[in-house]
Amino acid sequence: MIELEGLTKRYGEKVAVNNLTFTVRPGIVTGFLGPNGAGKSTTMRMILGLDHPTAGQVRIDGKRYDQLKDPLTYIGALLEAKAWHGGRSAFNHLLCLAQSNGIATRRVREVLETVGLTAVAKKKTKGFSMGMGQRLGIAGALLGDPRILMFDEPVNGLDPEGIHWIRNLMKSLAAQGRTVFVSSHLMSEMALTADHLVVIGQGRLLADTSMADFIERNSRSYVRIRTPQRELLLDVLHTTGITAVEAGDEALEVDGSKAEQIGELAARHGVVLHELSPQQASLEEAFMQLTAESVEYHAHADALPSEQQELRRQQQQWGSEWRRS
Template sequence: MIELEGLTKRYGEKVAVDDLTFTVRPGIVTGFLGPNGAGKSTTMRMILGLDHPTAGDVRIDGTHYDRLKDPLTYIGALLEAKGAHPGRSAYHHLLCLAQSNGIPTRRVHEVLDAVGLTAVARKKAKGFSLGMGQRLGIAAALLGDPRILMFDEPVNGLDPEGIHWIRTLMKSLAAQGRTVFVSSHLMSEMALTADHLVVIGQGRLLADTSMAEFIERNSRSWVRVRSPQRERLLDVLHQGGITAVESGDGALEVDGSKAEYVGELAARHRLVLHELSPQQASLEEAFMQLTAESVEYHAHTGPPGPPQQWGDGWKRG
């Protein structure tokens, strides 16, 4: 379990992390979301003792990271894909970590096999692709067979097979009762992986809730209904106090009502329905809605105009 209480980090006048309090619990995958510059990486670095908080506290199973004996057996983390020395092979990178943490050599072979790097174990890390570097970083995180795993953007550089593999791995680790804390910008992947979400913006906590509740609270839900008796259906819905709008493809969209009620209403009036389906906005839409005021860098849509439209800050070379 990871516990943060009032965690704060300032760099001069800039507040990178602002009074964060939340708990990452075992047995589930907890997603860590936030716009660029929200303070996610700084928070993770403070959990691992790489950055010292200005105020507040963070504990791993009740203990500060720097007081853990053999820390890799408590918590494994992937923060950077290129964390290995470029002139060292994958095998010797892991062997060095194992020996310095009292981990048996056999474990090196086990994690290399687990992440699919056995065939390139003796190759130097400088020749690894980004995806191979990710796999090596994940192997290092797994090396001590820890109860807590923390991954920062673990799917970067992975192909579809690799993305499916890391998703399955994280779910299986959580199913074993381990604590899994993962940061990612890929909302579609997070929606398939995480059970619980912690969302921050400008260093402050915005949400600490289940995936289902987060989407329900921060996005629109509606019922999509389609019938060959469309005009009569509109009249029936109106009589029942339900407002429906056209979706553009012949279907109707109903806000604020349950699919069961719409179906029962249609059945009472002997209306044929070709479609009756509850709809929910995506995690990405819910995330964008919640964090709209916390985005630090805003880009404009559409192609850039000619230089004279870029503002006074642009100058010719």
């Protein structure tokens, strides 16, 4: 378990992390999200003792990182994809880590097999591709067989097979009861991997909730309907107090209603339906809505197509409404 309490980091006048308090629990994959400059990397570095907090504290299974004996056996992390000496082989890189933490040599061979690098174990790492480097970094995180694992952008440089592999690896580690904390900008991948989300913006905590609750709270849900008996359906819905609005493709949209309710009404009144589908925003849309006012680096609005400008305006409006709720 990772516990943050009032964690704050200042660089002069700049507040990179602002009073963060949350817990990363075992048995689930926790996603760590935020726009560029939100403070994610700084937070992860403070968890590992690479940066010292200005205020607050981090506990790893109840201890500070510098209190851990053989820390790789407590927490394994991938923060920098190429944090190794290019003149060393993959095997020797991992062997150095193992020897510094009292880990048996056989474990080096095991993790190389796990990440699929056995065939290149004796090759110098300076010739490794980005994907191979990611696999080596993951091997280093797994080396101590730790109960806690932390990954920053783990799918960078991986091919589709590698992405599928790391996704299943993280899920299997969590299923074993381990704590898995992963940061990524790939929302589609996070949606397939994470069970719980911690979202920060400008160093502050914006959300600490389940994936399902995050999407439900930060996005519009509605029912999409298509029918050749449009006017009849509108009358039926109106008499029951349901408001439908026209979409641009001859469909109707109803906010907040259940598809089952509308389907039963249509059947009762003999209305033919060609489509009746509940719609939910993606994780990416929900994330952009919540963080619209926390994005530090914006492209110039005049350079955006008009549709994207309108989407940006809606995202900012949704973000303001969410904060008032």
